[in-house]
Amino acid sequence: MKRACDVCGTEYEARRPASRYCSPKCRKRASRRVKAGEPVAQVVELPAANAGVGELEQATLEELDKVGRSGTALAKATLLLARGIDNAPAESGSSAAARFREWQAMLAKATAGTGVEKSALDRAKDQLAERRARRSQRGA
């Protein structure tokens, strides 16, 4: 679950719903502010573009952002493909698998030459998406 840190506003992955700070440093800063009688939270607006984004699209965006390629035309096409996969749970299995392969190839092209290793988290997301694609293929 993505949320913005109450102290510094940085977007981070919250492990628990009650999580409020991005780091122990911000937690400490918040408790110092409470002691000093200052307001802890600041109002932070998250980018509207992230509202309602599916998990594959989100993972794709993070991947592209990480290598600084999120602004290219190829990146946009890759994101559109990911959105199509996220939003099409009822489509026929073979076309879901084909779309997934297309997305993988497109993402590889969009990030080509950046020399950035995939993080364990991204690999996990890829596996999840692959499992989902295979599951819908079996159902066809």
Ligand SMILES: [Zn+2]
């Ligand atoms: Zn913070």
